[in-house]
Amino acid sequence: MAEEPNPNHQEIIKLEGTAQDESKLTQIGRVDAENFHLNAQQVQFLVQLERSTKVESPGVLKAGNPGKSLAYWQGRKTEYAQIQQWLTDNNTFLIGIEGIGGTGKSTLATKIYDEIADFPKRFWADVSNGASFSDLAREVLTKFGFQVPEQEAQLVEALVNCLRSGQFLLIIDNLESLLQPDRQWGSLFYGDFFKAWMEFGGNSKVLFTTRERPELPQILNWLPLKGLQVDEGVALLTALGIRGDLAEFVELVDGHPLLLKLVAGLLLDRYSQDPDLSRLADLGLGNLRQLLTDPKVIGQHRLENVGIVLVLDASFAKLSELQKALLQNISVYRGAVDSAAAVAVLPGNSEPEIEGELRNIVKRSLLVEQLNGKRRFEFQPVVLEYVRYKAGDQSEAHQRAIDYYSSNLKQEPWQTKDDIREYLQIFYHWFQLENYDSAFGILIACNDFLSLRGCYTDIVYLCRQLIEGWEKTAERENRNYLFSLNFLGNAYQFLGVYKQAIKYLQHSLEIARNIGDSYVEAVSLGFLGVTYNFLGQYQQAIEFYWQSIKIAREIGDRNVQGTSLNNLAVVYEFLGQYQQAIDIHQQSIKIARELSDRNGEGNFLNNLGRVYNCLGEYQRAIEYHQQSLDIQREIGNRNGETNSLGGLGSAYNYLGQYQQAIECHQQSLDIQREIGNRNGEANSLDSLGNAYNSLGQYQQAVGFYQQSLDIAREIGYRYGEGNSLRNLGNAYRALGEYQRAIEFYQQSLEIQREIHDRNGEGISLGYLGIAYNCLEQYQQAVEFHQQSLEIAREIRDRKGEGVCLGGLALAYNCLEYYQLAIEFCQQWLDIAREISDRNGEANAWYSLGQVLKNINRESDALGAYRNARELYQKMGHDANVQDCNDRIERLSQPQTPVVLRRGFWAWLRRLWRWVRSWFWL
Structure with a gap:
């Protein structure tokens, strides 16, 4: 310059x-x-100070008590009274305190927190380190005694419901740390929470402080916080022991509290016997008045900020070299630090000496000492920005911070997110050093742990930081950059944000193709297949998997090939193309064994067992599930163990061995809870519900389905939420509560349409058809079954197509369109034979027997029931076998003359229809 x-x-x-x-x-x-005296460097910092703050990478929430001193509290009577009035107003839900750095926003909020008596439960959250909404919500729910969702998407609803249920006070400090330069949210779910809270509200109040106004509903109450009144500022300087023309000086600096404290600290340190404002000239601040009254200066910058820069410069200049070095080095940390952390970045000094210097700096108002717990020190945000700017290159200090946290890492197994606190701090410091590869290594170390606990927003934050960092460099061809795109896509996938998932996965694929990285291309294609599988767009999923397999074969990567083959087989299973699924699973198992990949072998065997479950070959399914279980236990894969137990439970459930099924699902559930896999926990609860539903213990089934639904909503598992709602519908249908069942089916249908799950949509439509059939609203039943059939044919789900044809057969049978019912049963039977679906074939014969019996073709009906019985016997369906035996026995007994039977039943049906129509009229 x-x-x-x-x-x-x-x-x-x-x-x-x-x-x-x-x-x-x-x-x-x-x-x-x-x-x-306002030099170029000062101007540059002014610009930095006045620009929007940037979003921090995932940090640690500072929660509990504010820990801020009110020792020199002065004035603010008007502001305090205004907030107090809002807190008692039933129509006020959200209060924002806005002001530039150092105006005392946090101090005013602390005063409110400490003294307002109308809120027996209150919570303080400092998000200055970029804390995620998930951490905030979980901490608040725990403090207020509510059930804590372990994962993301439904935490908004949980927190809003919590606040609506009582009279709580939630204060969020330093909200600007979560905002991007355009004032949009850089952190997921905060905007959703504020919007929902303003919409529903309650007796609780939410108050926040910020230097920047976020995009929020316009109906909240804003308190723009200015400096102290002249008399209040004079009282503050007097309490601090400053003399001179106090009123004039307070008026000059617009009563800016931090500026007043910094000036007082500077005078007291240098002239403790005579701390008079006239001494400012001796401290290099002789031009302070001139600059703070010059219209050109103030026209470009806020008066308070100009004063802050000048006084900070003067204060910093009067520090000892050790104190300067100490401030600059500890400024690399996020949040409060203790003396041990300070020594780590400034070696060669004793801990007592460093702690003494830190306390001396507190007296200068450059640091704040925390009042609760272990003695710790933190910066006022404006001072932190100044010191970091002043320090310049902090590479060495960041590296020392990494060494410090590395020496304090908690070893696995980890139980809570707090156990990986040091890892997240190391990620931050590598990121600041622009060493994105090392930061990516931290992401890899924590990814499985965060995924199991459903902390997908944390993964989103970490990946987005890395991606933005790499995109500022010329390293877009870096493989870790591409993997970060894939990780981000997967995280969005589990959050149900499929559009974003596809966007990032497609971006990774395009770059991989452009640079000729076939390995990443194959991996990205596989991940895209998984996403489209979640969407129920199976043909697109199949295309992506085959492309992945082809490339993996070309480059000789057997691992990617085996994984994509396994995933491809799963899609064929969903489509009812079981023989293809079996053949492909066998290929993936062979590859896993060649690679000695015991984990992959165990997973693939379990999936193969599931296919045999679908085919009705339950004993064979049990063999594969058991082999899988043995491998998972051998290698200590707890997550794989739960999946194998779930497969075993399903097989036993199909066999009617319900107690064994319940034992397997309960063991799976216990492990899921132990390892913190919330997604798996929801699935295990659903499976337990299915077992109790099969036992006829419908209320217990409802209890398990409801627990599963709650978790699915908590973690944003939209696919699972739709399944749980559908299962609840099944339970209430079994209880005869058809209208309630329909409500659950409709909710399930809405979700499946929202997430574009075509398979789930078709299944829910089919169950709606069954429910309306139970209500004897047969025409509506036919319409729903027809819609379900169209979807099954569209996505080429042969098994689903057969089930839909069976539903239509049932409805037309009730409508007495027997020939149509027979045709649909025959089509179902043909499909079941085509895809080797033994269970479907048995059910088709059984349904055909019912129709043939209604038109008095007893001989044909007997044949149909006998065919069904034979298949049920092979599958071990004892209850169904007994049902067939009962029907065969009744049909084999001497019959009433056909004409009489036909006339009687026809008359009875006509009578019932007449009574029903008269009743509704």
Whole structure:
């Protein structure tokens, strides 16, 4: 930067250069050049101070008590009274305190927190380190005694319901840390929470402080916080022991509290016997008045910020070299630090010496000492920005911070997110060093743990940080960058944000193709297949899997090939193409064994067992599930163990061995809870519900389905939420509560349409058809079954197509369109034989027997029931076998003459229809 010559001392001085945000610095003052002390560096920091703050990477929530001293509290009577009034107003739900750094927003909020008596339960959350909404919501729910969702998407609903249920006070400090430069949210779910809270509200109040106004509903109450009144500022300086023309000085700096404290700290440190404001000239602040009254200076920048920069410069200049080094080095940390952490970044000094220096700096108002727990020190945000700016290159300090946290890492197994606190801090420091590969290594170390606990928003934050960092460099061809795109896509997939998932996975695929990285191309294609599988768009999923397999074969990567083959087989299973699924699963198992991949072998065997479950070959299914279980236990894969137990439970359930099924599902559930796999926990609860539903214990089934539904909603598992709602519908249908069943089916249908799950949509439509059939609203039943059939044919789900044809057969049988019913049963039978679906074939014969019996073709009906019985016997369906035996026995007994039977039943049906129509009229 250069200063233009000014021989007349009255010309406009121009300081030109580029600030850190690439904005131009120009024309900031018209003053006598010989007295001009606002240098280029000061101007550059002013620009940085006045720009929007950036979003921090995932950090640690600072919660509990504010820990801020009110020892020198002065004034704010008007502001305090205004907030107190809002807190008692039934129509006020959200209060924002806005002001520039150092105006005392947090102090005012602390005063409210400590003294307002109407809220027996209150919570303080400082999000200055970029804390995720998930961490905030979980902490609040725990403090207020509510059930804590372990994962993301439904935490918004949980927190809103919690706040609506009582009279709580929630204070969120430093909200600007969560905002992007355009004032949009850089952190998922905060915006959703504020919107929902403003919509529903309650007796609780939410208050936040911020330097920047976020995009929020306009109906909240804003308190723009200015400086202290003159008399209040005078009282503060007097309490601090400062003398001189106090009123004039307070008026000069607009009563800015931090500025007043910094000036007082500077005077007290240098002139403890005579801390008079007239001494400011001796401290290099002789031009303070001149700059703070010059319209050109103040026209470009806020008066308070100009004063802060000048006083901070003067204060910093008077520190010892050790104190300067100490402040600059500890500024690399996020949040409060203790003396041990300070020594780690400034070696060669004793811990007692460093702690003493930290306490001396507190007296200068450059640090704040926490009042609760272990003695810790933290920066006021404006001072932190200044010190970091002043420090310049902090690479060495960041590296020492990494070494410090690395020496304090908690070893696995981890139980809570707090156990990986040091890892997240190390990620932050590697990121600040722009060493994105090392930061990615931390992501890899934590990814499985965060995924199992459903902390997908944390994964989103970490991946987005890395992606944004790499995109500022020329390293977009870096493989770790591409994997970060894939990780981000997967996280969005589990959050049900499929559009975003596809966007990032497709981006990774395009780059991989452009640079010729076939391995990443194959991996990205496989992940896209998984996403489209979740969407129920099976043909697209199949295409992506086959492309992945082809590339993996070309480059000889057997691992990717085996994984994609396994996933492809799963799609064929969903489509009812069981023989293809079996053949492909066998290929993936062979590859896993060749690679000695015991984990893959165990997973693939379990999936193969599931296919045999679908085929009705339950004993064979049990063999594969048991082999899988043995492998998972051998290698200690607890998550794989739960999946194998779930497969075994399903097989035993189909066999009617319900107690064994319940034992397997209960063991699976216990492990899921032990390892913190919330997604798996929801699935195990659903499976337990299915077992109790099969036992006829419908209320217990409802209890398990409801628990599963709650978890699915908590973690944003939309696919699972739709399944749980559908299962609840099945339970209530079994209880004869058909209208309630329909409500659950409709909710399930809405979700499946929302997430574009075509398979789930078709199944829910089919169950709606069954429910309306139970209500004897046969025409509506036919319409729903027909819609379900169209979807099954569209996605080429042969098994689903057969089931839909069976539903239509049932409805037309009730409508007495017997020939149509027979045709649909025959089509179902043909499909079941085609895909080797033994269970479907048995059910088709059974349904055909019912229709044939209704039209008095007893001989044909007997044949159909006998065929069904034979198949049920092979599958071990004892209850169904007994049902067939009962029907065969009744049909084999001497019959009433056909004409009489036909006439009687026809008359009875006509009578019932007449009574029903008369009743509804």
